[in-house]
Amino acid sequence: VFLIQSLGLVLVHAHSRWIAEPAAQNSTVENSVGLDENAPKRIEPNVSLWQFYLSRMASMDIEQVITLGLALLLAVKYIFFEQAETESTLSLKNPITSPVMVQKKVPENCCRKQTGILKTNQKSNTAEEALIPKDESAEVIKPVLAESSTKATFVVGSSSPVETSSYPSGKEEEMELPKEPRSIEECVRILGNAQEGAKFLTDAEVISLVNAKHIPAYKLETLMETQERGVSIRRQMLSKKLPEPSSLQYLPYRNYNYSLVMGACCENVIGYMPIPVGVAGPLFLDNKEFQVPMATTEGCLVASTNRGCRAICLGGGASSRILADGMTRGPVVRLPTACQAAEVKVWLESPEGFQIMKEAFDSTSRFARLQKLLISLAGRNLYIRFQSGTGDAMGMNMISKGTEKALARLNEEFPDLQVIAISGNYCTDKKPAAINWIEGRGKSVVCEAIIPAKVVREVLKTTTEDLVEVNINKNLVGSAMAGSIGGYNAHAANIVTAIYIACGQDAAQNVGSSNCITLMERTGSTNEDLYISCTMPSIEIGTVGGGTNLLPQQACLQMLGVQGASQDNPGENARQLAKIVCATVMAGELSLMAALAAGHLVKSHMIHNR
Structure with a gap:
């Protein structure tokens, strides 16, 4: 390409400059651009083209010599030096380990990697897949790469974002999956094989494993090769049980970081809810x-x-x-008698009793610091409202952990004490309560x-x-x-x-x-x-x-x-x-x-x- 560009520059320059005789230095503007009989003529028909160019080359001025010289130098540089410099740069700074450029790795928490599984994946009967246009859901473009030992599969359309994955050509046959689901025993073996795993199973086979209790439904995200695929399979299973199978059509689930959700925010995930902000x-x-x-x-x-x-x-x-600034947790405990419950109340309100509880409570966190106790009696039930600072956290888990440790310490002082519930609605959390309004x-x-x-x-x-x-x-x-x-x-x-x-x-x-x-x-x-x-x-x-x-x-x-x-x-x-x-x-x-x-x-x- 560089050579063609350079030679093209030479030809254009030569043809535009040599097509006419140079104008006289003292000619006026009118004469130089006019159309009179004395204006420079085009190439005469009786003179061959090569003779014409040779004659012009013999009479080149300094400007034309410099321009043609630069063009020829560029051509020489591109031909003899450009390739060597490129190879040197790549070998020293960006070594190539494959004939194909290494493609950007898709994050594990992004979309499901579309591999050769897509070639023979089963035809889903779920309404969710039926909503996807047929011309898009199965459209696969396979770019032909010369001398390449890898293949890239691009899934085009709304069914999934564009993703790539490559496998050695020698293992291509391993990714060919049967159109009909295999036996449960075979699927269990593939799932447990460290060299294969869930990506070698079709969605239908995974669903059959869930129905056969070999895969817990709540663990789909952790057992699939991507968490998004686990969500997708759960949606397919759910769609068949809904009064309207297409109910999930407008509930999005793709392109979400489920790694931040699992074990922290939600279980049995089927998508996320966009809300205007x-x-x-x-x-x-x-x-x-x-x-x-x-x-x-x-x-x-x-x-x-x-x-x-x-x-x-x-x-x-x-x-x-x-x-x-203090979050609260109010457990309920029970004593054998109301009089014993009153004795525990007095002990908790004493300086030494509070200090013992505070030491046990504060030992559970570097932020939780017990501030005060508020105690009320109802018969032989004792309601203890722990209040503690929790740093920048809202703090319910933090204070619950401290409360549990403090109650264990309280049980050592009063063996007859029975913990009824870690939360006795004396907190009070997520319910209208005068105690929150007052305290x-x-x-x-x-x-x-x-x-x-x-x-x-x-x-x-x-x-x-x-x-x-x-x-x-x-x-x-x-x-x-x-x-x-x-x-x-x-x-x-x-x-x-x-x-x-x-x-x-x-x-x-x-x-x-x-x-x-x-x-x-x-x-x-x-x-x-x-x-x-x-x-x-x-x-x-x-x-x-x-x-x-x-x-x-x-x-x-x-x-x-x-x-x-x-x-x-x-x-x-x-x-x-x-x-x-x-x-x-x-x-x-x-x-x-x-x-x-x-x-x-x-x-x-x-x-x-x-």
């Missing part, structure tokens, strides 16, 4: 700006919260403080802001007087009339749940985490500005563990600058996230209350949430 902000809190991710399917929620953030920002921002659980946070009257009028489209009146009669009196526990707010659970889903929190803990009281007052020199505060005593939240290990959720935590554990001050990231939640709740409260005061709620929902 919006952003509200900037939220100006404690002299910092935050863009808050919110995962929700409720129209108006993100837009309304965004309006509240704007009002807070125009008012100078919000301020927040952490009031308490707090997780992070207790307060947040406040002042909204100028002009912002109330122009951004919130209402007045301070109307906002205060609606807040009193709705959030305070109305909630009291309903017998609410911790529900003295407009819709704190909306914001808490949206942030929790986006940031990998336990969404069920929105029950206690949404405890909130919203207060509004008139303030300022003219008493027309608005003072608003939100107090949330039980925000159960963390930045490590559980769903925070998943990459999309980590991305949302990184948006807020709180992903992972704080290296400088353990627990600071979780506390910062709790303050962001409280401030965002306040923004949502501000906007919704304004919509109610102005009578805009129904109109906005008819536009954005139908």
